[in-house]
Amino acid sequence: MGTESRYRFYVVDDDPIYTERMRRFLEAAGHAVTTANSSRQAMEEILNRPPDCLLLDVMMPEVDGLQMLKQLRNNSDFDSVTIVMVSGKAYEFDRQRARSFGADGYVTKPIASPDIVEKLTRILEDRIMLSFWGVHGTLPVPGPKTVRYGGNTSCVSMAFSKGPFFIFDAGSGIKALSDHILSTYSSPFRATLFITHPHWDHINALPFFAPLYMQGNEFEMCGPAHGDIDIKSLLSAQMDGVYFPIKIKEFASTLKFRDLGEETLEMDGVRIRTLLLNHPGTCLGYRVEYKGRSLCYVTDNELYPPETDFFNEHYRDRLVRFVEKADVLITDTTYTDEEYPAKIHWGHSCVSQVADLAARASVGTLYLFHHDPDHSDDTVDQKLETAQKLLRSWNSETACVAPHEGLEVRI
Numbered sequence: 001m002g003t004e005s006r007y008r009f010y011v012v013d014d015d016p017i018y019t020e021r022m023r024r025f026l027e028a029a030g031h032a033v034t035t036a037n038s039s040r041q042a043m044e045e046i047l048n049r050p051p052d053c054l055l056l057d058v059m060m061p062e063v064d065g066l067q068m069l070k071q072l073r074n075n076s077d078f079d080s081v082t083i084v085m086v087s088g089k090a091y092e093f094d095r096q097r098a099r100s101f102g103a104d105g106y107v108t109k110p111i112a113s114p115d116i117v118e119k120l121t122r123i124l125e126d127r128i129m130l131s132f133w134g135v136h137g138t139l140p141v142p143g144p145k146t147v148r149y150g151g152n153t154s155c156v157s158m159a160f161s162k163g164p165f166f167i168f169d170a171g172s173g174i175k176a177l178s179d180h181i182l183s184t185y186s187s188p189f190r191a192t193l194f195i196t197h198p199h200w201d202h203i204n205a206l207p208f209f210a211p212l213y214m215q216g217n218e219f220e221m222c223g224p225a226h227g228d229i230d231i232k233s234l235l236s237a238q239m240d241g242v243y244f245p246i247k248i249k250e251f252a253s254t255l256k257f258r259d260l261g262e263e264t265l266e267m268d269g270v271r272i273r274t275l276l277l278n279h280p281g282t283c284l285g286y287r288v289e290y291k292g293r294s295l296c297y298v299t300d301n302e303l304y305p306p307e308t309d310f311f312n313e314h315y316r317d318r319l320v321r322f323v324e325k326a327d328v329l330i331t332d333t334t335y336t337d338e339e340y341p342a343k344i345h346w347g348h349s350c351v352s353q354v355a356d357l358a359a360r361a362s363v364g365t366l367y368l369f370h371h372d373p374d375h376s377d378d379t380v381d382q383k384l385e386t387a388q389k390l391l392r393s394w395n396s397e398t399a400c401v402a403p404h405e406g407l408e409v410r411i
């Protein structure tokens with residue numbers, strides 16, 4: 001671990017067994033640790049020298065953790081200090097209360113494994129966990145030809161360490177995300193689902209997203225209306241009792257729906273911008289911005305090559321501006337260049353046009369996405385090689401990746 005990622009932790013808990021255990025875990029990972037078993041003593045010390053991260057037990061004699069949190073959040077010297085509450089109480093009421101007092105995180109005891117260090121570092125660094133659950137387009141294609149990248153259709157998630165959880169599209173990849181949430185997150189779980197458009201490969205595994213059936217969970221589903229058909233009707237129509245035996249009103253979680261056009265939204269400190277894409281029907285691309293980082297999810301989309309009659313410079317430039325300098329661009333790379341002439345007007349892009357967009361917009365990393373159902377892992381490898389060669393030949397600093405199902409990237 002480099003010195004730049006070493007942090008100063010201060011651990012306050014009246015239980016000396018717990019403070020010593022935390023010291024052991026944190027020091028083993030190279031961090032500096034001070035501990036205190038008295039909240040009064042701790043208060044004096046930290047006021048003199050604020051740490052990078054303060055771990056506060058909620059229930060302590062003398063001054064309890066929440067009182068300390070409240071006092072420290074009224075002191076501007078502590079604006080940049082990450083404060084994490086630690087408690088044996090896992091109740092949502094207590095979590096919410098801690099958040100409302102300004103806690104950056106809330107972890108529950110018992111803390112028995114060094115995995116806690118990773119969790120605390122995530123809260124401290126405030127990273128976004130980007131995860132890929134389905135990278136193919138059009139049709140799920142499981143089988144021997146897609147074992148490396150996976151054969152599921154579009155689904156990506158972004159988990160923010162301070163709370164918000166965003167899901168992009170509900171293709172068949174959302175089943176693995178559903179399993180992940182059930183095994184990792186405690187109830188109640190909240191998330192926002194952003195749908196690009198209602199083609200099957202982007203919505204039809206929604207009924208298999210188990211957290212929707214759980215009471216107490218809350219979801220907001222956002223996406224573009226199609227004329228006078230709103231996003232609620234678009235998503236419900238596939239669950240009409242005939243095409244799927246359970247109706248959307250039988251979801252036990254609390255659901256909200258929001259129709260989106262081209263606009264800018266703010267959700268829990270995260271900014272989301274949308275752009276209409278070149279695809280049959282109404283399809284939205286998303287740009288997510290948080291504390292100097294930006295991630296774009298732009299699928300499905302057809303980039304006409306400049307040598308075709310349909311090339312539209314105005315649209316190309318709007319799109320370049322939309323994805324400009326993004327750290328992450330996840331975008332429709334359905335075809336190879338050789339296949340594209342036979343697929344013009346199908347609403348999808350070929351690899352050279354996608355590389356061109358990423359280079360023009362100086363994006364950090366281009367993620368090739370929404371592969372054609374006839375593409376094997378080897379074809380995806382070829383597209384990756386083509387994109388990387390082109391980017392190198394243009395002296396572009398944009399990196400290029402073909403993500404596989406299960407890939408997690410911290411941004």
Ligand SMILES: [Zn+2]
Nearest residue numbers: 137138201300
């Ligand atoms: Zn699609």
Ligand SMILES: [Zn+2]
Nearest residue numbers: 197199279300
């Ligand atoms: Zn589509």
